[in-house]
Each structure stands twice: as structure tokens, then as C-alpha cells.
Amino acid sequence: MSYVGYVPLLKQYLSKTLPPDHVPSVLEVGLDRGTTFVPLAVHLLRSRPRFMLVGVDIALQEQLLLTLRNLDATEEQLVYALEENSLSILPRMVQSNTKFDLVLIDGDHNYHTVSEELKHVEALTFSHSVVVVDDYDGRWSTRDLWYADRPGYEGSKLATAPVETEKHGVKAAVDGWLADNPGWELHKLLPGEPVVLTRRGVFTFDPVAPPASGQTAVSVEEWLQAPADEARK
Numbered sequence: 001m002s003y004v005g006y007v008p009l010l011k012q013y014l015s016k017t018l019p020p021d022h023v024p025s026v027l028e029v030g031l032d033r034g035t036t037f038v039p040l041a042v043h044l045l046r047s048r049p050r051f052m053l054v055g056v057d058i059a060l061q062e063q064l065l066l067t068l069r070n071l072d073a074t075e076e077q078l079v080y081a082l083e084e085n086s087l088s089i090l091p092r093m094v095q096s097n098t099k100f101d102l103v104l105i106d107g108d109h110n111y112h113t114v115s116e117e118l119k120h121v122e123a124l125t126f127s128h129s130v131v132v133v134d135d136y137d138g139r140w141s142t143r144d145l146w147y148a149d150r151p152g153y154e155g156s157k158l159a160t161a162p163v164e165t166e167k168h169g170v171k172a173a174v175d176g177w178l179a180d181n182p183g184w185e186l187h188k189l190l191p192g193e194p195v196v197l198t199r200r201g202v203f204t205f206d207p208v209a210p211p212a213s214g215q216t217a218v219s220v221e222e223w224l225q226a227p228a229d230e231a232r233k
């Protein structure tokens, strides 16, 4: 899925909650069409002179790369898209001692992958960091999805080959990890599929108004009747 309802909260965290002198660092696992990655990139570009946004996907989409190439980032506004499997790249990020303020996990939705990804979360985060795991609820909560089996991924060298496990689904992976990591807690901020994980007692989100809807996709009639402004002349 994607984190649609969470994006305003994530933006607020990046531009307001993190101190102004901090250089935000964000990791998103699983980019797909960039429904989350692009708005976060644009928000960071507007609000932070320095940041690092890293996305990882086993199949980077050309349209997304074209969009990212034309963002007009400065040399200190770093946006990276890496074509890799999370299970290979996360240990290398740990080895290089990279840490993120925000980690978004939305790659392969199965017990094995999410369990393996979560093993690196402690090392990849600061004490204040926020981790969002998609698909905790919903279709892949108690069932496994393997991208290797999905149309479009036939022959993918980067997709993880399915692994037999006793447990299944994203929820069991997260709940198991929480049981092994009692210093962390789970927050369910909005109805929907994602959950938020933080170390106990560091939770910092304030409620944010959802963005005005219906402003982008309008009929020609609505557009013609919209208030005339300078842009139209």
C-alpha cells in the first residue's frame, strides 16, 4: 500500500519536530511509483537546506527516476534512489554506521522479510527516531506476499525468493520484534494499515489537519469556475 494518510504527519515531523539545526535523514524501503517518496522529497526541499533522503527498491521505476532527476535539489539536499534488496542494503548501511531520523518499511510484505528488516532498526536509528511499518493491518497482516511471485517481477534478480516460515504476515513480524525489543512501543495514529514504532517515551507527533482534498483532480468546468487569479492571465 502506501502511507497516504501519514504523509502530513511525516512532513510535520521532518520540518517542525526535528530541531532546525539537525540535518534530517530518511530511509524508505519500497518506493513503487514514489507516492510517498516524492512528496517527502518536495517537502524536505522546501523546508530544509540540508537533508538526506534515501529510497531503496528492487525495481526502480523509470518515471520515478525522471521525476527525481528534475527536483532542483542543491548539493546539500541529497536524494538517492538505490536499486537493491533491503535485505542486502540494510546490513551495509549498518556497517557504514548510517542512521536515520525516519525509516519507512514498505517493501516485501511477508513475515521473513519484515522480521529481517526489523533486525537492523536498532542500529539504523537515533534514540528519537520514528519507524513506520506499512501493512501491519490489512491484506498482508497475517498472510505473506512475495514480490518475486508478482507479475512484472518474473526473472528479477533482486526480488527475494520465497522462504518457508512458521509464522506469516507483517503483523506477526512486528509483534515478534516488539516482544524481543521491549524498549520500543507501537503507536496506531490513524485508521489504516501502517503502524509507528518508537523507543518508549519519545513519541512526538502532534495531530495535523489532513490536506485539502479535491484541489488537484477537477473537471474542466470546475477549473473554469475557479477564482480567476494572476496565473490565468
Ligand SMILES: C[S@@+](CC[C@H](N)C(=O)[O-])C[C@H]1O[C@@H](n2cnc3c(N)ncnc32)[C@H](O)[C@@H]1O
Residues within 6 Å of the ligand: 001, 002, 003, 004, 029, 030, 031, 032, 033, 034, 035, 036, 037, 056, 057, 058, 059, 084, 085, 086, 087, 106, 107, 108, 113, 147, 159, 160
Ligand atoms: C507497496 S510498494 C511501495 C509503496 C510506496 N512505499 C508508497 O508509499 O507508495 C512495495 C515496493 O517494494 C519493492 N520491494 C519488494 N521487495 C523489496 C525488497 N526486499 N527490498 C526493497 N524493495 C522491495 C517493490 O518493488 C515495490 O515497488
